[in-house]
Amino acid sequence: MNSLDQGAVNPGRPEAIKAVPVRHPGRWAGAVVVAVLAAMLLHALITNAQFHWDVVGKYLFDSSILHGLGVTLELTALSMLIGVAGGTLLAIMRLSTNPVLSGTAWFYIWVFRGTPILVQLLFWNFLGALWTKLSIGIPFGPSFWSEPTNQVIPLFMAALLGLGLNEAAYMAEIVRGGIQSVSPGQTEAAHALGMSQSSTMRRIVLPQAMRVIIPPTGNETISMLKTTSLVSAISLEELLRAGQNIYSRTFETIPLLVTVSIWYLLLTSILTVVQYYIERHYARGANRILPPTPLQRLAGLFRGRPKPAAGPDVVPGLEGGGHQ
Amino acid sequence: MSDLTKTPAGRTTPMVKAEAVHKSFGAVEVLKGITLEVNQGEVFVLVGPSGSGKSTFLRCINHLEKINAGRLSVDGDLVGYRQKGDRLYELKDREVALKRRDIGMVFQHFNLFPHMTALENIIEAPVQVKGESRSAAKERGMALLERVGLAEKAGNYPSQLSGGQQQRVAIARALAMQPKLMLFDEPTSALDPELVGEVLDVMRGLAEEGMTMIVVTHEMGFAREVGDALVFMDGGVVVESGSPREVLGNPQHERTRAFLSKVL
Numbered sequence: 001m002n003s004l005d006q007g008a009v010n011p012g013r014p015e016a017i018k019a020v021p022v023r024h025p026g027r028w029a030g031a032v033v034v035a036v037l038a039a040m041l042l043h044a045l046i047t048n049a050q051f052h053w054d055v056v057g058k059y060l061f062d063s064s065i066l067h068g069l070g071v072t073l074e075l076t077a078l079s080m081l082i083g084v085a086g087g088t089l090l091a092i093m094r095l096s097t098n099p100v101l102s103g104t105a106w107f108y109i110w111v112f113r114g115t116p117i118l119v120q121l122l123f124w125n126f127l128g129a130l131w132t133k134l135s136i137g138i139p140f141g142p143s144f145w146s147e148p149t150n151q152v153i154p155l156f157m158a159a160l161l162g163l164g165l166n167e168a169a170y171m172a173e174i175v176r177g178g179i180q181s182v183s184p185g186q187t188e189a190a191h192a193l194g195m196s197q198s199s200t201m202r203r204i205v206l207p208q209a210m211r212v213i214i215p216p217t218g219n220e221t222i223s224m225l226k227t228t229s230l231v232s233a234i235s236l237e238e239l240l241r242a243g244q245n246i247y248s249r250t251f252e253t254i255p256l257l258v259t260v261s262i263w264y265l266l267l268t269s270i271l272t273v274v275q276y277y278i279e280r281h282y283a284r285g286a287n288r289i290l291p292p293t294p295l296q297r298l299a300g301l302f303r304g305r306p307k308p309a310a311g312p313d314v315v316p317g318l319e320g321g322g323h324q
Numbered sequence: 325m326s327d328l329t330k331t332p333a334g335r336t337t338p339m340v341k342a343e344a345v346h347k348s349f350g351a352v353e354v355l356k357g358i359t360l361e362v363n364q365g366e367v368f369v370l371v372g373p374s375g376s377g378k379s380t381f382l383r384c385i386n387h388l389e390k391i392n393a394g395r396l397s398v399d400g401d402l403v404g405y406r407q408k409g410d411r412l413y414e415l416k417d418r419e420v421a422l423k424r425r426d427i428g429m430v431f432q433h434f435n436l437f438p439h440m441t442a443l444e445n446i447i448e449a450p451v452q453v454k455g456e457s458r459s460a461a462k463e464r465g466m467a468l469l470e471r472v473g474l475a476e477k478a479g480n481y482p483s484q485l486s487g488g489q490q491q492r493v494a495i496a497r498a499l500a501m502q503p504k505l506m507l508f509d510e511p512t513s514a515l516d517p518e519l520v521g522e523v524l525d526v527m528r529g530l531a532e533e534g535m536t537m538i539v540v541t542h543e544m545g546f547a548r549e550v551g552d553a554l555v556f557m558d559g560g561v562v563v564e565s566g567s568p569r570e571v572l573g574n575p576q577h578e579r580t581r582a583f584l585s586k587v588l
Contacts, residue, residue: 193449196417
């Protein structure tokens with residue numbers, strides 16, 4: 001429409017439409033049902049004495065619970081580190097033109113994704129039964145160094161290997177998907193500029209793949225935080241085991257499970273927020289305007305209508321993050 | 325140009341020399357014996373219908389594609405191989421990368437790095453490949469942006485630029501490596517008609533400064549005005565070549581005439 005048209009239309013501009021909005025009785029009915037159910041649940045939580053909220057409060061900051069929490073965090077961080085590093089390596093191997101490398105990566109992923117993680121944890125724990133000694137030396141030749149397996153792989157290490165190596169198999173597929181999502185034109189442009197294979201991967205492909213890799217990696221980290229509880233099966237005293245140790249003495253089973261759950265919930269909530277900010281960082285260049293931070297969103301709510309502060313240019317699929 | 329290398333015969337080495345270059349993708353032969361020479365400082369235009377092999381030939385020059393037969397050399401050096409006696413040795417990735425530093429390439433779809441700003445796109449290769457200091461690279465990068473008329477867009481990401489602006493940044497990025505040869509693969513084909521001119525202007529400026537350029541294009545006006553030599557390709561062979569004025573004005577071959585009647 002050009003200015004001439006507008007000039008012609010403006011004087012006779014019709015009144016803005018005022019109509020009776022459509023009523024949604026179904027929404028109201030649904031909301032009432034949900035509210036009643038929520039009230040019932042809350043009532044049950046408060047009135048059922050078996051929850052023993054005083055006991056929950058007593059153990060929430062108990063030193064052995066906090067110690068278990070520390071172990072859980074350490075396990076999560078370290079096994080994700082192994083998972084991400086191993087997964088990236090496996091993904092690059094899998095995409096390699098060398099059939100031995102890609103075959104090895106394929107086999108690794110097949111084995112570690114194909115068996116339950118609990119079984120893998122038990123395997124690492126009982127490795128000493130399989131090989132009583134571990135040594136370093138010339139393959140099929142003499143060895144320079146040798147130690148009993150159980151000494152080289154203490155409990156924590158067994159847990160770490162079990163969780164980390166399993167995670168690497170999953171991360172490999174995530175990283176591979178990310179790498180393959182980057183257009184081949186990017187690699188060509190980098191090669192045409194004289195960049196080497198490795199710096200093309202490091203500087204051009206991986207940073208772009210990150211946008212695809214980060215969201216599922218966040219999910220994996222959150223999932224890992226909870227998966228570490230499986231380690232209680234090999235008697236490593238992480239968060240769940242710490243709780244179990246207490247209730248096996250005091251029989252306050254439910255309160256301690258609640259205590260432990262509160263910590264898990266709190267940690268996953270924190271991780272969700274962290275993930276959101278990391279995603280926002282890697283959205284650079286993909287979105288014309290970065291999506292608002294949760295704080296900005298909150299501020300927007302108080303300013304009046306909760307309209308999307310980011311404007312029309314935001315790519316909806318990349319906005320996510322708060323959906324855990 | 326005074327520092328051009330001379331062959332024993334006293335003539336300058338051609339920048340690109342192709343002798344019976346063949347290239348197949350699987351069973352499909354895309355290049356069926358391309359022979360041509362591009363001289364230093366020349367603007368060499370490749371035209372032809374899509375699928376004629378022009379882009380493939382261009383990509384062979386910086387070894388993005390490997391040729392199957394024939395000889396292809398840039399500035400006297402074989403592309404992708406080293407010759408010792410009558411034996412050819414494949415170059416290592418690192419050696420290929422070293423050769424590519426001197427050959428700039430501009431793509432149809434720009435292929436800017438979307439996670440970097442315009443300036444970061446330009447300084448990436450000088451810093452990573454040549455080990456130039458960031459500050460020196462930035463200074464040169466700003467000068468290049470100035471030259472393509474985009475100094476004020478230095479901090480913008482590619483998604484915030486129009487197609488024409490992106491392609492000008494892409495040209496600046498290629499120039500940042502101070503190449504001796506520039507390859508243009510249909511640089512204006514993905515642009516709105518309105519934006520074609522600004523990219524052609526930058527290319528015209530480059531040609532005036534004596535840059536050796538090989539340009540695959542459908543812009544016949546540009547070819548006629550700026551081109552020093554023109555080749556019409558079809559079906560993987562060179563059908564006709566000569567000065568742009570001759571070939572475009574008075575095509576000798578039926579196939580060339582048919583093509584030009586549709587394009588002009």
